[in-house]
Amino acid sequence: MFSKTWGLKPRMIQWLYTAIIRPIVSYAALVWWPKTNQTAVQRTLNKVQRQACLGITGAMPTYPTAAMEVLLDLSPLHIHVQRVAFLGAARLLRLGYIRPGSRVSHHRILEKDECGMALTISDLMIEKQNFEIPFKVVINDRDHWKKGMPNFAPGSLVWYTDGSVMCGRSGIGIKGPSASLVKSLGTNATIFQAEVHAIQLCAEEMLNKHLNRAKVYILSDSQAALKAIASYTINSKLVWECLNTLKTVAQNNQVTLLWIPGHEGHEGNEIADNLAKRGSESLPIGPEPILGTTKSCLQNVVKNWEKNERVRYWQNLPGLRQAKLFLTFSKKRANELIAMPKKDIRILVGLLTGHCPLRYHLKKIGKLTTDICRFCDMETEDAEHIMCYCEALSRARFTTLGSDVLAPDTVSKVTYTDLLCFAKKWEEGVFSKPFLVG
Numbered sequence: 001m002f003s004k005t006w007g008l009k010p011r012m013i014q015w016l017y018t019a020i021i022r023p024i025v026s027y028a029a030l031v032w033w034p035k036t037n038q039t040a041v042q043r044t045l046n047k048v049q050r051q052a053c054l055g056i057t058g059a060m061p062t063y064p065t066a067a068m069e070v071l072l073d074l075s076p077l078h079i080h081v082q083r084v085a086f087l088g089a090a091r092l093l094r095l096g097y098i099r100p101g102s103r104v105s106h107h108r109i110l111e112k113d114e115c116g117m118a119l120t121i122s123d124l125m126i127e128k129q130n131f132e133i134p135f136k137v138v139i140n141d142r143d144h145w146k147k148g149m150p151n152f153a154p155g156s157l158v159w160y161t162d163g164s165v166m167c168g169r170s171g172i173g174i175k176g177p178s179a180s181l182v183k184s185l186g187t188n189a190t191i192f193q194a195e196v197h198a199i200q201l202c203a204e205e206m207l208n209k210h211l212n213r214a215k216v217y218i219l220s221d222s223q224a225a226l227k228a229i230a231s232y233t234i235n236s237k238l239v240w241e242c243l244n245t246l247k248t249v250a251q252n253n254q255v256t257l258l259w260i261p262g263h264e265g266h267e268g269n270e271i272a273d274n275l276a277k278r279g280s281e282s283l284p285i286g287p288e289p290i291l292g293t294t295k296s297c298l299q300n301v302v303k304n305w306e307k308n309e310r311v312r313y314w315q316n317l318p319g320l321r322q323a324k325l326f327l328t329f330s331k332k333r334a335n336e337l338i339a340m341p342k343k344d345i346r347i348l349v350g351l352l353t354g355h356c357p358l359r360y361h362l363k364k365i366g367k368l369t370t371d372i373c374r375f376c377d378m379e380t381e382d383a384e385h386i387m388c389y390c391e392a393l394s395r396a397r398f399t400t401l402g403s404d405v406l407a408p409d410t411v412s413k414v415t416y417t418d419l420l421c422f423a424k425k426w427e428e429g430v431f432s433k434p435f436l437v438g
Helices: 010-025 029-037 039-057 065-071 077-094 105-111 113-120 191-208 223-229 237-250 267-281 295-316 321-326 331-338 342-353 359-364 383-389 391-401 408-413 416-429
Strands: 124-129 136-138 157-166 169-175 180-186 215-220 233-236 254-259
Touching: 010 039, 010 077, 010 331, 029 039, 029 077, 029 105, 039 065, 039 077, 039 342, 065 295, 065 321, 065 331, 065 342, 077 105, 077 295, 124 237, 136 223, 157 191, 157 267, 169 191, 169 267, 180 191, 180 267, 191 215, 191 223, 191 237, 191 267, 223 237, 223 254, 233 237, 237 254, 321 342, 321 383, 321 408, 331 342, 331 416, 342 383, 342 416, 383 391, 383 408, 391 416
Parallel strands: 136 254, 157 215, 215 254
Antiparallel strands: 124 233, 157 169, 169 180
């Protein structure tokens, strides 16, 4: 379906690999992931991913696999397998199918220190059904609210709840007839959890007041929270606890949960919103997590672990001096690269890794006896010299990259389009035959 110079587009080849081939390889990873710590298995997995990288980039056979993985933002396959295994084990643990502290060899994937907190207190539970809702949940459209606030019966108790997430911290605010409440939820709670917890604390406040035969309205601007509470199936401990608290309040009172549009100038909602922002700006009381961690929280923790692990792996690899000067993992730059034609990708990959017809590389593979730069006749002709310092190419560098001299760490900030223009400057104006096409 593809080769180095023809066939499917690079983006399609990458999709075929990440959506079909890699899931096949990582199937049942929870069972066999311990093998990925063995060097021989890592080499075998490396060969599989190398074929995909060569197909995407159209690279020369000498290109290092690790450098192509960084360019394409692909984690080494043994690290990806461990990530899949951890998520599978964490899902079984959170659902109660694995006992905490199990010493079975493949369960030890859960002992990673970076992910410990996300597993200690979980919000996920085995799905439960609820067909009894002794309170009303009303969600009117925005046009209904343009007519103004609803007419509450005399003597009704109207409460407003809201959640907020600012600068990575979350908080809640509650405004009632004779009370206001502010609470910080720390750095792990999502906006959905904040909205649900605000309703739960509001209900607990009513229980503390020992209300009896009262008409209670709880107004929230989160349709997601209200729909989750009114759902017939629940897999969140927080939502389940909130539902049971509301049921307790509804035993002796008439309770209605009402959706109110946020940021529409409704006084009670604006007050609750300001209180929630105050909560997100303050520090939590007690250890975190305040609420159980969600599935998305765990995924983010594992994602960060994967990023740190692959960077550590890349930095600890021997050799690859030229590639390490210019390459960093970046999803944005990887997308920019695979959107280009394969012949252009091949030029860029060779330039950024040094594995191209530069004299330094040609001498290493026995094709030349000298590695002195053919332009300035002064320095070694390698990727760093050509892209950053060679005085003979300073004009081409200035017109395409904006500077006659570049620091190696700034190359990763230059767009691939500009780097390609720089390479083609040599091909068109300096060399009598193509330089980077080999």
